Amino acid sequence: MSPSTAAAPLLQVRNLRVEFPTRRGTLVAVDDVSFDVAPGEVLGVVGESGAGKSLTGAAIIGLLEPPGRIAGGQVILEGQRIDDLPYEQMRKIRGARIGAIFQDPLTSLNPLYSVGRQLVETIQTHLPLSAFDARARAVGLLKEVGIPGAETRVDHYPHQFSGGMRQRVVIALALCANPRLIIADEPTTALDVSIQAQIIALLKGLCREHGTAVVLVTHDMGVIAETADRVAVMYAGRLAEIGPVRDVVKNARHPYTRGLMGSIPSIGGHAERLTQIDGAMPRLTAIPSGCAFNPRCPQAGVRCSIERPDLMRAGPSRAACWLYDSAGVGAPAAREAARG
Amino acid sequence: MISFVLNRVAQAAGVLLAVGFIAFSLFTYVGDPINAMVGQDTSQQEKEELREKLGLNDPAPLQFARFIGNVVQGKFGLSYRTSDPVGRLILERLPATLELALCAALFALGVGVPLGVYTGLYPRHWTSRLLQAVSLIGISLPTFLIGILLIVFFAVILNVLPSFGRGETVKFGWWTSGYFTVAGLKALILPSVTLGLFQLTLIMRLVRSEMLEVMRTDYIKFARARGLSNRAINYGHALKNTLVPVITVTGLQLGAIIAFAIITETVFSWPGMGQLFVQSVQFADIPVMAAYLLLVSAFFVTINLAVDLLYYVVDPRLRGSTGGRH
Amino acid sequence: MSLRDRIGRAADSDIWFSFKASPVTMVAAGLTAFIFLAALLAPLLAVQNPYDPASLNLSDAMKPPVFFGGDWSFPLGSDDQGRDLYSTILYGTRMSLFVGLCCVVVAMVIGITLGLVSGYVGGAVEAVIMRIADVQLTFPAILIALLIDGVVRGIISVKRHDEIAGFVIIVSISLSLWVQYARTVRGSVLVERNKEYVQAARVIGLSRWLIMIRHVLPNVMGPVMVIATINLGVAIITEATLSFLGVGLPATQPSLGTLIRIGNEYLNSGEWWITIFPGITLAALVLAVNMLGDWLRDALNPKLR
Secondary structure, three states, X not given: OOOOOOOOOOEEEEEEEEEEEEOOEEEEEEEEEEEEEOOOOEEEXXXXXXXXXXXXXXXXXXXXXXXXXXXXXXXXEOOEEOOOOOHHHHHHHEOOOEEEEOOOHHHHOOOOOOHHHHHHHHHXXXXXXXXXXXXXXXXXXXXXXXXXXXXXXXXXOHHHOOHHHHHHHHHHHHHOOOOOEEEEEOOOOOOOHHHHHHHHHHHHHHHHHHOOEEEEEOOOHHHHHHHOOEEEEEEOOEEEEEEEHHHHHHOOOOHXXXXXXXXXXXXXXXXXXXXOOOOOOOOHHHOOOOOOOHHHOOOOOOHHHOOOOOOEEEOOEEEOOHHHOOOOOOOOOOOHHHOO | OHHHHHHHHHHHHHHHHHHHHHHHHHHHHOOOHHHHHOOOOOOHHHHHHXXXXXXXXXXXXXXXHHHHHXXXXXXXXXXXXXXXXXXXXXXXHHHHHHHHHHHHHHXXXXXHHHHHHHHHXXXXXXXXXXXXXXXXXXXXXXXXXXXXXXXXXXXXXXXXXXXXXXOOOEEEOOEEEOOOXXXXXXXXXXXXXXXXXXXXXXXXXXXXXXXXHHHOOHHHHHHHHOOOOHHHHHHHHHHHXXXXXXXXXXXXXXXXXXXXXXXXXXXXXXXXXXXXXXXXXXXXXXXXXXXXXXXXXXXXXXXHHHHHHHHHHHOHHXXXXXXXXX | OHHHHHHHHHHHOOHHHHHHHOHXXXXXXXXXHHHHHHHHOHHHHOOOXXXXXHHOOHHHOOOOOHHHOOOXXXXXXXXXXXXXXXXXXXXXXXXXXXXXXXXXHHHHHHHHHHHHHHHHHOHHHHHHHHHHHHHHHOOOXXXXXXXXXXXXXXXXXXXXXXXXXXXXXXXXXXXHHHHHHHHHHHHHHHHHHOOHHHHHHHHOOOOHHHHHHHHHHHHHHHHHHHHHHHHHHHHHHHHHHHHHHXXXXXXXXXXXXXXXXXXHOOHHHOOOHHHHHHHHHHHHHHHHHHHHHHHHHHHHOXXXX
């Protein structure tokens, strides 16, 4: 079902590092994160709040808020490096080749302009269409995202739409110029549970139709399991594990992921006890040496607090954990861990 | 829409009536209008007759109704100080104040808004920091001091601009205008700058902080994510969203300009209503004070009403949800 | 988002840090302290008592400052009554500060009381107080102060008015400044009133007033202090303006505003020092106070940065 990751990647993120200089020192919010997104693929990015997942998304579209900045690594879109482009060139990529959907549809739309005006201005920014054609396209997009009575609704203002409908408008705005990639940052978090599923289904359906790839940032494993082809798990600004969604959900490799999976009600319906991970994610000012997860890890060994693990092959996935060190040098004490 | 307007008009009328009542109370109970009107040698009985004749012995509500009736016709009684009809005194001085206030307001808005937008968009640029610091000095300098400093520099040292009066004026019926002569326009410069400077800094600081606030909102971030040009974001999306608070404060400031004209007119010996008011306060000339209070309130209330209606034009959320929520 | 919040909160948590980080604020604080001290010690620092007619000599009138043809007995020159400007400025600053502080305190007491009452009692009382506040807010403070001053003049004789001018001016300015406090306090009371701890205190039988004074009041002290600092500048300016307009403190007890007014009459004839020196003092005082207020507001309200 899922597109092969062997195809030439649409997006490559290489060793991305995002820093926040503060007067008490520099915080590393995203640390050495690398992943690819294939054309048409949905990559889920999960993690607790503060894990750096939203910042990764913001870094890709070049909208980190100062004083946050990309301090290292590369972002490559269709073979072109985009993290170092001047503002004006990056602006032409945003909306045209990378769309974005934000968390809160209530605040994502300008309250003083009609929905149609905001669509038309986005369309005309990126496509050489007349005002008339742009409006026609706007109505078409509203229809496509399932807004009833699009012909009249196009002239309505955001406050006249409900939350779910507004998020549909936001999706329409992201699709204006048919981008190849959409960064969706917690697109359903602010919505009612009943509407979340609709929006996710809509997003997934539209992207499949248009062949658009999605980087879906969320803390909701349920959404990931339903939508994503692959999933990247982030912890304290680092990638803990990345792999096909089925493998990560059913057969998590990294102890942190395993804890994360244990703490959500089982999707398969097994009546297991929910588990919890002891402790809390470290503050960015005090990330432990070695593996960031080692103080909370039930399987931590001596090496884990000294040396930082890179992503290592673990079945179909890759995990940043010494348990999967193929060389076997100084492997941690817990040996039964290979199968959870 | 109509109920909205009616509601606001009713509120405005309520405020005016309250101010009218205060003015009436001043008029009737503070100082004795009879003593102010008659000579030293008038007998007690004559005073009583006059009192009766003027209706000062009538019940208060009747007197109040009569007072309001007179006010509506522009009759404010006689000045204690000059014995002239107050209505005429004020009318003579109205054009001077209004022309000054208009110039000051245009100056404050025309310079304040662009500076505010600039400092809001580029808060870290050194010119913005400089402007912000200078604006704090502008707010800290009392109006009269600014006027005096301007006089010292432009009138005493450079001797290029007049330091008092309106210069040459042209008459249009009862209206006298300084807009049509060189001397009149020159005379307007220093007072307008003095009067407008405080409002300018206030408007600039307000626009700046609103702009900063709006630039942080999600819809501006989303507009960036949609790839809109900076121009469209800054002037289309951001500026329009700062308008609502800016309109409120600007409206209030226009009213304040008319009130602050009191100070500027005193500094520049500008023959306007403000100067008249200060003189009336010094001499406890109650009828003039009452009339001035009423007139200024009428200005304020009208401006507030206009501001409310402008909101309505700018912000679709106030127009009610015609489409209903889905 | 949460990261930004967290960074923001950590950075803004200590006011002291932001104080030390802002050299401008430190200069402002130093300047304010200097002026306060000079005003407090005026009788020790001054060479004559400008409020005592016996110490004045009309033959000393209109002496220029020391570097402009004057001499060291009148370092900043003298005014039309032969008052030494240096001493008069010290005393005038003292007067301006005293009146300003009194206005702020009186306005604060009135405002907090009315705010607490309207927030806690509600109903018609609240409606009346807040309506008055609304109406008053549309009128600039200076206009209201002028009006009150004029009315007082209408009620009492001019001679008696001079005797109690300081008192009248404090009342007029205070009555024009209370609204902001009342609104802030009321808003906060409305929020706090329904919180559990207030409900709990009620349940255990504490009196309503005790609850308000012990629990609600401390919560609003931050914003109230910001308003007070900013209002000190406003009160000083208003007093100076009223005095300048000739309806404030009398010429026998000149404040800075009165001095500037006296000097203004001689500006065109070249005696600039009577206006300029008090003007500079006034501007420095208000600027320093405003900078402190600005900084305090920013430090307590990170949103506005």
